[in-house]
Amino acid sequence: MKHWRIEDVAWERFDPSKVDPAIVPLVKAAAMVERNGTAYAIYLNNVFNDDPDFGRAANYWATEEVQHGEALGRWAMLADPGWDYRAAFARYKDGFRLPLESRESVRGSRTGELIARCMVETGTSSYYSALGDATAEPVLQQICRLIAADEFRHFKLFYDHMRRYLARERIGVLRRLAIALGRITESEDDELAYAYHCGNDPAGSRYDHPRAIAAYMAQAIAFYRPRHVERGTGMILKAVGLPPRGRLSDWATRLFWRALQHRRRRYARVAARQPARLAPAAMAAAGD
Numbered sequence: 141m142k143h144w145r146i147e148d149v150a151w152e153r154f155d156p157s158k159v160d161p162a163i164v165p166l167v168k169a170a171a172m173v174e175r176n177g178t179a180y181a182i183y184l185n186n187v188f189n190d191d192p193d194f195g196r197a198a199n200y201w202a203t204e205e206v207q208h209g210e211a212l213g214r215w216a217m218l219a220d221p222g223w224d225y226r227a228a229f230a231r232y233k234d235g236f237r238l239p240l241e242s243r244e245s246v247r248g249s250r251t252g253e254l255i256a257r258c259m260v261e262t263g264t265s266s267y268y269s270a271l272g273d274a275t276a277e278p279v280l281q282q283i284c285r286l287i288a289a290d291e292f293r294h295f296k297l298f299y300d301h302m303r304r305y306l307a308r309e310r311i312g313v314l315r316r317l318a319i320a321l322g323r324i325t326e327s328e329d330d331e332l333a334y335a336y337h338c339g340n341d342p343a344g345s346r347y348d349h350p351r352a353i354a355a356y357m358a359q360a361i362a363f364y365r366p367r368h369v370e371r372g373t374g375m376i377l378k379a380v381g382l383p384p385r386g387r388l389s390d391w392a393t394r395l396f397w398r399a400l401q402h403r404r405r406r407y408a409r410v411a412a413r414q415p416a417r418l419a420p421a422a423m424a425a426a427g428d
């Protein structure tokens with residue numbers, strides 16, 4: 141049983157006057173990545189092929205991720221009635237491929253795979269908390285809160301399974317930390333950038349990774365507040381086996397906050413150098 145259904149969202153409360161145009165491209169990109177959860181479930185079932193309990197949990201997890209994509213996609217179509225969620229996702233699925241056939245985790249161990257999953261859920265739980273706090277639009281607020289609650293539960297799911305494998309595989313804290321930080325930096329790879337491109341650039345336009353990731357990150361990081369980073373830092377430390385609260389956590393929170401702001405400024409400079417991108421509707425109006 142899912143914890144909520146699309147029909148539970150109070151769609152009739154949608155208020156176009158409260159839509160922040162800066163949030164819409166981010167929601168479109170997030171809808172793509174979330175909707176792709178079933179592909180990850182195939183990969184996880186391959187890697188954990190002799191663990192049916194985890195396989196079932198991964199399949200259930202994927203249905204929740206797909207629902208996140210459906211809810212975000214539906215909201216984005218309310219905010220931008222000209223946007224076609226299905227067509228954008230079809231482009232994304234076509235162009236972004238995961239190593240689905242792999243029988244071994246790309247992280248080198250099952251513990252490592254589950255730590256990487258914990259990092260993704262840390263990122264998504266803090267991201268939807270930040271978006272939900274930043275938006276004044278009531279439906280998006282509700283969706284973000286529902287999704288964030290799922291993402292915190294997903295963290296717990298992967299964390300519990302990780303502890304089970306850690307007892308067997310006995311991977312040291314430093315290795316676990318390296319895997320965690322490695323997965324965090326991967327957020328700048330193609331998964332999000334390509335989703336931003338498919339969700340926002342006109343069909344058929346060239347994919348420009350530096351431009352797409354800069355546009356995405358500069359805007360996304362701006363919605364974070366220190367409390368979101370503080371909670372996320374505690375989750376990262378917990379996942380790698382370090383104390384989630386106390387001096388180390390305070391220090392790491394300050395470090396992450398500074399690193400995030402530095403990245404936001406750097407990406408904002410890159411994004412500002414790009415020619416202004418017209419929305420498809422505006423291009424049509426301009427006779428392009």
Ligand SMILES: [Fe+2]
Pocket residue numbers: 174204205208264287291
């Ligand atoms: Fe999700």
Ligand SMILES: [Fe+2]
Pocket residue numbers: 205261264290291294
């Ligand atoms: Fe999740």
